[in-house]
Amino acid sequence: MERDIDKEKSEMTPVYILSGFLGSGKTTLLQRLIAYWKDLGLKPAVIMNEIGEVNLDGQLVDEEVPMAEMLGGCICCTIRGDLSMQLYELIKGDQPDLVVIEATGAANPMEIFDAVTESSLYLKLDIRPMITVVDAAHLAELYSSQQGKTYRLMLDQIRCGSDLILNKIDRIEPGQQQEMKDLLTRLNPFARIIPAVKCEVDLPSLLENGTRIEHVHDHVSGKEEDHDLPKKHDHHHDHDVHSHASHEHVTVYTHYFSGPVDSVEFEQFIKDLPREIYRGKGILQFSDTSSRFLFQYAYREADYLKITPQGDVPNVAVFIGEHFDKVALAKQLKAMEKEAGQSD
């Protein structure tokens, strides 16, 4: 059977799934991977999934890379059926050497595996082990508070990863790093744990990890075989506990700006965001700067990057969080637009 798999693999399109909580660093890793593959002369293609209506991360991806965007829902549930179609069109149309799927951070990883494996009915896919990016600072905080659903979703993502990138270690105390590594080992004793800053990891060795997926794959297609590998996932249990609705508490607000906003005021607004909002991103035209900016807000840290957007991109901001007051947020953003208009 092993030999058959090896033979078949040469005709298959490798599919890499990047999992990880919102803002953990998946797009950062994706950018590194694309550059790496392109250097090797390979043609990657990307499927990006956002629960919001716009894909801003797509702006950060090399424009030559074929990309399918799946917006406005999560591939593990609401727009799950579309994934097979997108994969099919991408692979048949662009004939890439490999595909990377960056799932929304709210996605349940087992469901993504399920959704991707559905496509294996039409396509020869070599579904690679899941790579999970973990925000070290976020993990530290969630672990100490053990907050309900968010924490459980992160645990799921950790349990399903064969490689766990413990990212953003610059944001925790040096002494805490070992503690977080030990925690990850307890949560998933079979995964490789790779501490990193900005997902700077040894990519060849990250991508070499090709052994474990066979097990997960077999499980998903209902042919579980008792290798000596994972007792790591209690899959049936995971499926029972985490239904498709498990991340409905995560909500999104998308705001389209009708005019430029003042940069100082906007930065202050971001600093004052309520704790329930843990992710924000957008493309903005400030009234007091000439270029446009991509802003990123992840887990109470913001950064702003000058950009020249590809194509016709509106000024927009997306906020993702748990049960936050969308109306209040919309009002605040609207007020900023007005003031910018008035000061002009």
Ligand SMILES: Nc1nc2c(ncn2[C@@H]2O[C@H](COP(=O)(O)OP(=O)(O)OP(=O)(O)O)[C@@H](O)[C@H]2O)c(=O)[nH]1
């Ligand atoms: N301090 C710090 N910031 C980081 C690190 N890695 C990524 N970031 C920043 O964290 C923010 C989110 O990173 P992304 O790569 O966009 O995260 P993501 O997982 O793709 O986010 P979603 O698409 O919302 O799920 C960006 O502002 C990054 O520059 C790190 O190691 N340390």
